[in-house]
Amino acid sequence: MANDPFTQAFIRKYASRTVARDQIPMETYQAHKVSQGLRDEEGNGLVVGLTNISRADGFESVDGKRVPCEGKLWYRGIDINDIISGFTQCRFGYESAAFLLLFGDLPTQDELNDFRDVLDSQRALPPHFVRDIIMHSPSNDLMRMLTRCVLSLGAYDDNSEDTSPEYVLAQSIKLIAQFPQLVMYTYQAYNHYIKGNSLYLHRPHTNMSTSEILLSLLRPDRKYTDLEAWVLEVELILHMEHGGGNNSTFVDRVVSSTGTDTYSTMAAAIGSLKGPKHGGQILLVPEMMEDLAENIAGPGDMAGIKRYLSALLDHKAFDKSGKIYGIGNPVYSISDPRAEILRKYGEKLAKAKKQNDVFDMYAAVAELAPKMINERGLYHKPVCANIDFFSGFVYRMLDIPPELYVPMITVGRIVGWSAHRIEEIVNGKVIMRPAYESLIPERRPFVPIEARHEGGK
Known part of the structure; x- marks a missing residue:
């Protein structure tokens, strides 16, 4: 916000005029049969695409009628309850669920081992990235810092504009591997430079699960219990994906449909999740x-x-x-x-x-x-x-500070975003462009400036 009195007064005056001009009564939306929020009065989402990645249901059809039911969520056709219970004896539930969402099937032990090795090989951030990008301009808005980090990573990718499925998959795996560090390092920079606490920048070890990496990067002593790591793993898996219709995933697919790069797409999705009506x-x-x-x-x-x-x-x-x-x-x-x-x-x-x-x-x-x-x-x-x-x-x-609550969601959701981006690239042939019905009733004459009155009167 500008701090000079003249600009402040101008903005206050014309902001109220803009609000008055732009206000559309709810009755008008109803009269034109426009569903705000892309959901009708019964709560049904307007179908804008198809997906094989996940499914979420809160209603079922009984005798031709839509009736409420116990909620159900499937990742690639597998019930989320079965996924969580099936992973209870596995340290690498996050990695297994990520494999499922990205590639369509649960991994064999050899496939999981290979996937983990690939993730470990991709975790390193570019040289001086932490110093130049994260530490240089800390902020109390960690989601904005995370967006900046993702966009900056694009500058280190010589083929950032390559939108072939194979290269986008490579970019996605790298981002999935790096997100725990991006999230925790941005927090540590904020915690040190803005809150005045000691600075801890641990490196992730190999052969650690994603939840173990997060806890070890957050805590000064790097210690955690198996139960703590597993409960965090569960939360990360539950946040990975939600039927494709959530706002940030929709943003991901809309932006992907334009043909833009992976980094710009993920930054847009982060901006959506940041909103108080979504992840906030x-x-x-x-x-x-x-x-x-x-x-x-x-x-x-x-x-x-x-x-x-x-x-x-x-x-x-x-x-x-x-x-x-x-x-x-x-x-x-x-x-x-x-x-x-x-x-x-x-x-x-x-x-x-x-x-x-x-x-x-x-x-x-x-x-x-x-x-x-x-x-x-x-x-x-x-x-x-x-x-x-x-x-x-x-x-x-888990002693995770509130400033990290929303950024932690991104560590899970980056997997779902990646899967949906690839699916959109594979199937999306045209740019997504919705229609808005104009309420302008007729043409207005162009009035010469000497004949105009304030407020258009």
Whole structure:
């Protein structure tokens, strides 16, 4: 924002005029049958493409009618519950899930070993990259720093404009391998130069899982437990992909359809995820729950929890938005399978961390809030706790600072973005270009400047 009084006054004056000119009533959207958010009044997403990568369902057809059902999520046709339970004896669940999403099948042991070796070989950042790009201009906005890092990596790629599937796959694997460092080094730069804490820049070791690398790069002593690493692995896998219809993946495919490079595409996707209506939601749940804890007698105060949730819905508590953050999802109705899985492993971690009471409070809200919202009929469908509801709690138990909550999502989602970019390149023959219906009723005359009046009057 400009700091001189004249410019500030000008912007304030004309910003209000712009808002007044651009405002379109909801009734107008309805009259023209335009679905805001690319979803109709029943919550159905408008179909803009096809994908073989994943599928998310919150409804099913019964006797020809669309009815709510328990949420389901498949990666390449395999139920996410089976994927997580099948990986419990495997240190490299993230890498196995990434292989599945990128190549379409679960890896054999030899394939997984080869994929891990390739990832390890691609982790190194360019010479002086950390010093010149990350340390040179730290910021308290880690997502913006991450965007800058990704765009800067394109300058080190002599063939950055090559959009052949083979080369895009090579770029994607390199980014997947480097994202843990990009995320943690940008945080360490912020933590040192802006917050004034000690600077720790560890190098990733070989033969470590992605979750182990993240925890070892974050913590000064590099130590972590097997349970901590596995629970983080679960969260990363759950954030990898979500049916192709989420905003950042849509951005990924729209930008890919233009024929632009991988780095520009991923930077655009990061910018989407950064938004408070998308990945930014994860930050609000812990803040809301802290406020709840301060306004009840204790975790077992069910009456107090109900009163607080009612106050939230009545615009009288927390940020007075009328929302219970972490509740509701455009796709799911009765349950979000990602939230159910994370709740299960979050409870295990809570027991190990002796935070059972806090978990019980989260669990109580996850049960009560959907019922209270549904009883009030606030939405056109049933709602449930979503993955964001438990994510921040899990990160907090892992001693991951709030500044990293959204960037951590990118470590998982870079895999899904990569898979969708490749699928779009393989199948997309034309640029995606939606239509906007103009509301301009008729032509306006061009008025000479000496005859004009302020505000067009």
